[in-house]
Structure formats: structure tokens, C-alpha cells
Amino acid sequence: MAGYVSEAVIKRLPAYYRHLKELETEGVKQISSKGLGERMQLTASQIRQDINCFGGFGRQGYGYSVAGLREHIGRILGVDHTxxxxxxxxxxxxxxxxxxxxxxxxxxxxxxxxxxxxxxxxxxxxxxxxxxxxxxxxxxxxxxxxxxxxxxxxxxxxxxxxxxxxxxxxxxxxxxxxxxxxxxxxxxxxxxxxxxxxxxxxxxxxxxx
Amino acid sequence: MAGYVSEAVIKRLPAYYRHLKELETEGVKQISSKGLGERMQLTASQIRQDINCFGGFGRQGYGYSVAGLREHIGRILGVDHTxxxxxxxxxxxxxxxxxxxxxxxxxxxxxxxxxxxxxxxxxxxxxxxxxxxxxxxxxxxxxxxxxxxxxxxxxxxxxxxxxxxxxxxxxxxxxxxxxxxxxxxxxxxxxxxxxxxxxxxxxxxxxxx
Structure with missing residues (x-):
């Protein structure tokens, strides 16, 4: 993880995780910060800032890999193990x-x-x-x-x-x-x-x- | 209520209410901001600031009336009615x-x-x-x-x-x-x-x- 993560960002992690799981279920492969923001009722810039904060994942302009980002956040949350x-x-x-x-x-x-x-x-x-x-x-x-x-x-x-x-x-x-x-x-x-x-x-x- | 109350203070209101109910049960009539702070793991100055924020209750130097403050916060929370x-x-x-x-x-x-x-x-x-x-x-x-x-x-x-x-x-x-x-x-x-x-x-x- 990239340095200090604020309590506000930490509290949003499970919501990211939940939305990404839903997107996977819906068969969505890639999502832009704008698309994810609309879904989560956050701005695109907030999404980019958050995701930057927990590891600089994704490539600007290409959007995020739904499965990749879900796995990455799952690892941060520690829910990749029982x-x-x-x-x-x-x-x-x-x-x-x-x-x-x-x-x-x-x-x-x-x-x-x-x-x-x-x-x-x-x-x-x-x-x-x-x-x-x-x-x-x-x-x-x-x-x-x-x-x-x-x-x-x-x-x-x-x-x-x-x-x-x-x-x-x-x-x-x-x-x-x-x-x-x-x-x-x-x-x-x-x-x-x-x-x-x-x-x-x-x-x-x-x-x- | 006295003007704008921050989300952080709002979130602490139920904890104030709970501790004041416990104090009443224990038979405590008056409590200082220092005493309440120790109990709630907050500083005395934080307690004074919070209480000031939701209505300027209590008189400095005399401490707070436990029953009075509990009732006051209960009214703010709207738990004085069913x-x-x-x-x-x-x-x-x-x-x-x-x-x-x-x-x-x-x-x-x-x-x-x-x-x-x-x-x-x-x-x-x-x-x-x-x-x-x-x-x-x-x-x-x-x-x-x-x-x-x-x-x-x-x-x-x-x-x-x-x-x-x-x-x-x-x-x-x-x-x-x-x-x-x-x-x-x-x-x-x-x-x-x-x-x-x-x-x-x-x-x-x-x-x-």
C-alpha cells in the first residue's frame, strides 16, 4: 500500500469492494473513474484520488480492470483469505x-x-x-x-x-x-x-x- | 440547538447519551468535563467544545448536571419520544x-x-x-x-x-x-x-x- 491512508478512505474500501463484486457479477470487465463514480455517488476525481491512495492501480485513459481492482482491494482488506x-x-x-x-x-x-x-x-x-x-x-x-x-x-x-x-x-x-x-x-x-x-x-x- | 453541528459531533451524541444514562444509574448527579472526558476517552476541552456546540449547557466550574445533560441530549437525539x-x-x-x-x-x-x-x-x-x-x-x-x-x-x-x-x-x-x-x-x-x-x-x- 502507498503510505498513509486516511480513515475516510479506509471506510470507503468495503463499498469499493462491494461495487466491484457487483460489476463482476454483471459481467463488466473495465470501468472508468467516471463510471465507477456515478455508481458510487462520488466524483471521478475522488475515485482517482482514492485508488491512487491505495496503490496507484489502473492506467489513466484505459479505465480500471474490474477483476484486478477487486482483487487488489480484497488483498488490502485482507478478505482474500478466510x-x-x-x-x-x-x-x-x-x-x-x-x-x-x-x-x-x-x-x-x-x-x-x-x-x-x-x-x-x-x-x-x-x-x-x-x-x-x-x-x-x-x-x-x-x-x-x-x-x-x-x-x-x-x-x-x-x-x-x-x-x-x-x-x-x-x-x-x-x-x-x-x-x-x-x-x-x-x-x-x-x-x-x-x-x-x-x-x-x-x-x-x-x-x- | 446552537447552529451548525459537525458530523463528528453528531456521531458522538449517542455515546454521550449512553455514558450519561450509565452515570445516572450509578447515582452520579454532577460530572466535570474532566470526569466525563476520562470516562469517554476524550479530553476535557473536547467535551466542553462538544457540549458548547449542542447548546451551551452547563456552567463552567460547577460541572454538568448528569440528569439535565442526559435529558438535553435525549431531546436533541429525539429519543424523548417513542x-x-x-x-x-x-x-x-x-x-x-x-x-x-x-x-x-x-x-x-x-x-x-x-x-x-x-x-x-x-x-x-x-x-x-x-x-x-x-x-x-x-x-x-x-x-x-x-x-x-x-x-x-x-x-x-x-x-x-x-x-x-x-x-x-x-x-x-x-x-x-x-x-x-x-x-x-x-x-x-x-x-x-x-x-x-x-x-x-x-x-x-x-x-x-
């Missing part, structure tokens, strides 16, 4: 993540799901069976785990995250509405659904789009 | 939203859920029964609907959103991985779960936190 995910919490959110088709289709494979509720332990979620959270450490010792999905109550989220970090988990997808404190080198993305709804409510109040 | 939500899509995500306790606790009340799958129609999701999507228009005519939750496949999301806009729905919480085109004055918040995972993968690759 990630093994474990889910902690067999409630509604945990189940929804475990049952999704689209995460495995993008290389994010749920390999195990844990809960501390005796009523849930041993029950099935798709192909998986909910395991006792007391077996979590042992599981991580014996299996490759890239990402832990936290779908647990706020009250236990920090303690659980600390334990998982100790076990060597370096990536967290956190659905608990809490700002987890994690050591340097550990990556986290929060999905604070409540906050999204509040932002929606705010925009509706302001009449903003 | 929002009626309908969910389109009775799959994993739609069900998880319908079954959540935290959305109704924050005033976002799911009042109906729809699907086009004959196997799902008539089945229960918590207190609700999945209705036939062919009854959607009639439902909106006869009931108050503030927010439509789109938990449907990409292929039908735009058409459905257009129909809902025609019926007068002005707020969308969209889980379909598509950039919907909506007319001016319609508010939308996207929850693109796949994109969150891709950003997480990227951060893990970069060793960024």
Missing part, C-alpha cells in the same frame, strides 16, 4: 450472525458459538452446537481463532474481552454497547445498533438525509 | 431486531413485521405475528409508522424503499448491503455488517487498533 470467528452469546444477535450466509460468503466463517446459559448449551444453531463458555479457553488453545464476536451483555463484555486477549485473540467484533478498553495491537470494530437508531432519530428530527 | 418501527423481513436479522429488549427500552418500538415467505407468514416473533408483505401499504395507511427496518435481500431493497417512501415513511434503518437512492428529506442509517467485518479484517492486517 477468518475463523467464534461467537460468544447465543442470543438473538449471536444467532443472527451464526446463521448469516453472507459472512461465510465473504470468508468470515463462524467455527464455534458459546453461551453460559444451561438452557442454550447443547442446542443447535445452524450447523453448530452452542458450547459451554467454560470450554472457551480450551477451544482457543486447540483451534485457530481470528475474530471473537461479542454478543453478550455489557456487564460481562470487558472481562470477557480481557480473557480473550490473554488467550491470544486479536480481533473483536463487538455488539455490546460499551467502549471496550483493549491493549495496543488488538483490533476492534463496534456495531452499536442502538446508537445507529439514535442517529436515525436525530436525522429525522433535523430533516437531514 | 418511534414506531416496522420490520420488513422475518429472517435472522429481522427477528433479532424484533426480539431485542434494548430498542424498545430506548423508545424504538417494533409494531409489526412483514415477510413474503408463506412459510414465515403467520408465525410468531416474540409478541408479534409475521404479516404478509402484501398487507404492508394498508398497514401504513391505518397505523403510525416512523421507521422502516429493511432486513431484506439486496435485490428487492430499492423497490421496497421506493414503495415505503410513497406511503409516507420518512426513516429507514437499512441492513441490506446496498446504497439506497432516496428522495430529499428522507433519513437513512445503514448497518452494513459485512463492511464492518471487512474494516476489522483491514485493521487486523495493518496492526491498527
Amino acid at each position: 477468518h475463523a470467528m467464534i461467537i460468544i452469546g447465543g442470543g438473538n444477535i449471536g444467532r443472527a450472525v451464526a446463521l448469516s450466509d453472507s459472512f461465510p460468503a465473504n470468508g468470515f466463517q463462524t467455527v464455534a458459538i458459546f453461551d453460559n446459559d444451561q438452557e442454550k448449551i447443547g442446542t443447535g444453531v445452524g450447523q453448530l452446537t452452542i458450547q459451554d463458555v467454560s470450554e472457551l479457553k480450551q477451544y482457543i488453545l486447540e483451534n485457530t481463532v481470528d475474530i471473537a464476536v461479542l454478543a453478550v451483555p455489557v456487564s460481562i463484555a470487558q472481562e470477557l474481552a480481557d480473557e480473550l486477549v490473554t488467550c491470544g485473540v486479536a480481533g473483536f467484533w463487538n455488539f455490546a454497547p460499551i467502549d471496550l478498553k483493549l491493549p495496543e495491537g488488538i483490533s476492534i470494530v463496534n456495531v452499536h445498533l442502538d446508537e445507529g437508531l439514535e442517529i436515525l432519530s436525530f436525522r429525522m428530527m433535523q430533516g437531514l438525509v | 418511534h414506531a418501527m416496522i420490520i420488513i423481513g422475518g429472517g435472522n436479522i429481522g427477528r433479532a431486531v424484533a426480539l431485542s429488549d434494548s430498542f424498545p427500552a430506548n423508545g424504538f418500538q417494533t409494531v409489526a413485521i412483514f415477510d413474503n415467505d408463506q412459510e414465515k407468514i403467520g408465525t410468531g416473533v416474540g409478541q408479534l405475528t409475521i404479516q404478509d408483505v402484501s398487507e404492508l401499504k394498508q398497514y401504513i395507511l391505518e397505523n403510525t409508522v416512523d421507521i422502516a427496518v429493511l432486513a431484506v435481500p439486496v435485490s428487492i431493497a430499492q423497490e421496497l424503499a421506493d414503495e415505503l417512501v410513497t406511503c409516507g415513511v420518512a426513516g429507514f434503518w437499512n441492513f441490506a448491503p446496498i446504497d439506497l437512492k432516496l428522495p430529499e428529506g428522507i433519513s437513512i442509517v445503514n448497518v452494513h455488517l459485512d463492511e464492518g467485518l471487512e474494516i476489522l479484517s483491514f485493521r487486523m492486517m495493518q496492526g491498527l487498533v
Whole structure:
């Protein structure tokens, strides 16, 4: 990658990736910055600047190779290889993540799901069976785990995250509405659904789009 | 509200609201910008600037009234009143939203859920029964609907959103991985779960936190 990439560009990477996958599906081989811009509601110059920023791909005047650019961005995002995910919490959110088709289709494979509720332990979620959270450490010792999905109550989220970090988990997808404190080198993305709804409510109040 | 509020400040509003609710629960009555900053991992000066920005609340030197500031921010966010939500899509995500306790606790009340799958129609999701999507228009005519939750496949999301806009729905919480085109004055918040995972993968690759 070519040097510093701003947070704004990083946030657009998955959208580039999604649009390029769609274009591939549609059978489009080449696309100009203008064409991609129209599709993504960005200007052609913004597209050129972004793509320049993450590696100077493509040749001006010829447009971009859809497959080539999709692969290039896939490599940057690290979605050219599979990630093994474990889910902690067999409630509604945990189940929804475990049952999704689209995460495995993008290389994010749920390999195990844990809960501390005796009523849930041993029950099935798709192909998986909910395991006792007391077996979590042992599981991580014996299996490759890239990402832990936290779908647990706020009250236990920090303690659980600390334990998982100790076990060597370096990536967290956190659905608990809490700002987890994690050591340097550990990556986290929060999905604070409540906050999204509040932002929606705010925009509706302001009449903003 | 005091004039222009930047997108960055808007995005922090729900976090302020969440921390102030927690402080209230903990029985804290007053908090300084320093105290709130430490809690939110922001500087005291950032806190003062933010709060100044959304209304000049509080008196320097006395700290902020936790309940007062929580109420003030709640009014700005529009979460001081209830929002009626309908969910389109009775799959994993739609069900998880319908079954959540935290959305109704924050005033976002799911009042109906729809699907086009004959196997799902008539089945229960918590207190609700999945209705036939062919009854959607009639439902909106006869009931108050503030927010439509789109938990449907990409292929039908735009058409459905257009129909809902025609019926007068002005707020969308969209889980379909598509950039919907909506007319001016319609508010939308996207929850693109796949994109969150891709950003997480990227951060893990970069060793960024």
C-alpha cells in the first residue's frame, strides 16, 4: 500500500469492494473513474484520488480492470483469505450472525458459538452446537481463532474481552454497547445498533438525509 | 440547538447519551468535563467544545448536571419520544431486531413485521405475528409508522424503499448491503455488517487498533 491512508478512505474500501463484486457479477470487465463514480455517488476525481491512495492501480485513459481492482482491494482488506470467528452469546444477535450466509460468503466463517446459559448449551444453531463458555479457553488453545464476536451483555463484555486477549485473540467484533478498553495491537470494530437508531432519530428530527 | 453541528459531533451524541444514562444509574448527579472526558476517552476541552456546540449547557466550574445533560441530549437525539418501527423481513436479522429488549427500552418500538415467505407468514416473533408483505401499504395507511427496518435481500431493497417512501415513511434503518437512492428529506442509517467485518479484517492486517 502507498503510505498513509486516511480513515475516510479506509471506510470507503468495503463499498469499493462491494461495487466491484457487483460489476463482476454483471459481467463488466473495465470501468472508468467516471463510471465507477456515478455508481458510487462520488466524483471521478475522488475515485482517482482514492485508488491512487491505495496503490496507484489502473492506467489513466484505459479505465480500471474490474477483476484486478477487486482483487487488489480484497488483498488490502485482507478478505482474500478466510477468518475463523467464534461467537460468544447465543442470543438473538449471536444467532443472527451464526446463521448469516453472507459472512461465510465473504470468508468470515463462524467455527464455534458459546453461551453460559444451561438452557442454550447443547442446542443447535445452524450447523453448530452452542458450547459451554467454560470450554472457551480450551477451544482457543486447540483451534485457530481470528475474530471473537461479542454478543453478550455489557456487564460481562470487558472481562470477557480481557480473557480473550490473554488467550491470544486479536480481533473483536463487538455488539455490546460499551467502549471496550483493549491493549495496543488488538483490533476492534463496534456495531452499536442502538446508537445507529439514535442517529436515525436525530436525522429525522433535523430533516437531514 | 446552537447552529451548525459537525458530523463528528453528531456521531458522538449517542455515546454521550449512553455514558450519561450509565452515570445516572450509578447515582452520579454532577460530572466535570474532566470526569466525563476520562470516562469517554476524550479530553476535557473536547467535551466542553462538544457540549458548547449542542447548546451551551452547563456552567463552567460547577460541572454538568448528569440528569439535565442526559435529558438535553435525549431531546436533541429525539429519543424523548417513542418511534414506531416496522420490520420488513422475518429472517435472522429481522427477528433479532424484533426480539431485542434494548430498542424498545430506548423508545424504538417494533409494531409489526412483514415477510413474503408463506412459510414465515403467520408465525410468531416474540409478541408479534409475521404479516404478509402484501398487507404492508394498508398497514401504513391505518397505523403510525416512523421507521422502516429493511432486513431484506439486496435485490428487492430499492423497490421496497421506493414503495415505503410513497406511503409516507420518512426513516429507514437499512441492513441490506446496498446504497439506497432516496428522495430529499428522507433519513437513512445503514448497518452494513459485512463492511464492518471487512474494516476489522483491514485493521487486523495493518496492526491498527
